Amino acid sequence: MKSTVRRIAAPLTALVLAAALSSCGGGDDTNSAGKKTVTLWMYPVIADQAASDTYWKKVETDFEAANTGIDLNIEAQPWDKRDEKLATAFAGGKGPDVVLLIPDQIPQYVKNGSLEPVDDVVTPDKDKFLPNAIPGLTVEGKVYGAPIYHTVTTTIYNKTVLTKAGITKPPATWDEIKAAAPKLKAAGFTTLDYSASTESTLNLSFYPLLWQAGGKVFADDGKSVTFDQAPGLEALTFLKTLWDDGAIPKTALNNGNAIENQPIGKGTVAMGFTATPANAATAAKGWGDANIEVGAPLTGAKQVGYGIPGGLSVNAGSKNLAEAKKFLSFMIQPPQLQALSKATGYFTPRTDAKVEVTDPLTLKFGPALQYAFPGEPNPAARQIMSLLSVEIQAVLTGKKTPQQALGDAAKQANDLLKR
Structure with a gap:
């Protein structure tokens, strides 16, 4: 057992990167004491460095105490260029034994054979997880991540803005938003915060509207897109209507999911519909704690919000697969999840693990x-997200109709999927 959790600083020089990769789980499978080694690449999900060191030190100590033949090596990695570094490591037959991944990272590594299924780890406790925790880490029917935390987004409201516009019930549906928009405009406010920057993720902008309309990005087989069908048109038309009516700040074109120094943070927008707890805390500082209200995700044809599990995945090239899976089994138990919830401020992915x-x-x-x-x-x-983002901007700026933009994006996306 080491005395401290190892940290890899960013940016890394080529020499340090090479050394780091050579020390990972694809290399030697035992240490000098003859113990099996399991290397974890962990990212700063715990923002406070001291709290992070304390948490992962206890994980290391407790796991090694329960598994005396295993040496757990935790390497703290930066968020910056994490995919590039991990892809390089996997391509070189190296990489960690275990790594933290989120749903949209996993398919690319499954496709190139870098990840080992972990159904045997999660199946015994499968019914104790939140409904979408395990499905979110599943590709083509196999589980490739063991959930250790869960994020969530929802709607936040500025009560002062609503009151000044004479709105007593916060708009919770698309129809209610459209009805509230003229009242808010008359009072000098915009209605809905939106991030239309091509650099921002559609998971926090257009996709929730698509899902609320009952649509999907991809067909069930993943070989084509479906966002150009009726629900997608309904979602983009809803967005365009609000834009044309002045219900969305024009600064949205350059906003990348920011709150501070944006109209919503300055108290001129009534609501945001994909806010994280951190966003809410930032808004509360600007509006005053008494003026923020947290609601449920919006309802269109369906009521849907965005939130993801963070999961531990196993390198298919690890020489210590059994030991790596033992670590996953250890990490998904309530004591570890509850302590992680307390340290991160995230929710636990298990229904039987107390939210701390x-x-x-x-x-x-x-x-x-x-x-x-x-x-x-x-x-x-x-x-595909990048392709669609450009087309959505074209709609908002009046260069294309919603139908034209979705059709053009779908053609490009389907061509990409066929390659």
């Missing part, structure tokens, strides 16, 4: 977990 979140505002996000959808994993998901 202490912040009162964050706790108000808890009811939205039942509506949390983890997105639609696909190896080309991020590329």
Whole structure:
């Protein structure tokens, strides 16, 4: 057991990177004491460095005490360029034995054979997880991640803005938003915060509207897109109507899911519909704690919000697969999940693991977990997101109609999927 959790600083020089990769799970499978080694690449899900060190040190100590033949090596990695570094490591036959991944990262590594299924790890406790925790880490019927935390987004409202517009009931449906927009405009406010920057993720902008309309990004087989069908048109038309009516701030074109120094943070927008607890905390500082209200995800044809599990995945090239899976089994038990919830402020993915979140505002996000959808994993998901983002901007700026834009994006996306 080591005395401290190892940290890899960013940016890495080529020499340090090479050394780091050579020390990972694809290399030697035992240490000098003859113990099996399991290397974990962990990212800063615990923002406070001291708290992170304390948590992972205890994980290391407790796991090694329960598994005396295994040496757990935790390497703290930066978020920056994480996919590039991991892909390089896997391609070189190296990489960690275990790594933290989220749903939209997993398909690309499954496609190139880098990940080992972990159904045998999660199956014994499968019915104890939140409805979309395990499905969010599943590709083509096999589970490739063991959930250790769950995020959630939902709607937040500025009560002062609503009151000044004479709105007593916060708009919770698309129809209610359209009805509230003229009143808010007359009072000098916009209605809905939106991020239309091509750099921002559609999981926090257009996709929730698509899902609320009853649509999907991909066909069930993942070989074509369906966002150009009727629900997608309904979602983009809804967005365009609000834009044309002045119900969305024009600064949305350059906003990448930011709150601070944006209209919503300055108190000129009535509501945001994909807010994280951190977003809510930022908004509360600007509006005042008494003026923020946390609601449920919006309802169109369906009520859906976005939220994802973070999962531990196993390198298919690990020489210690059994030991790596033992670590996953250890990590998904309530004691570890509860302590992680307390340290991160995230929710636990298990229904039998107590949520240790202490912040009162964050706790108000808890009811939205039942509506949390983890997105639609696909190896080309991020590329297609980039294609569609450009077309959505074209709609908002009046260069294309919603039907034209969705059709053009679908053609490009389907061509990409056929390659």
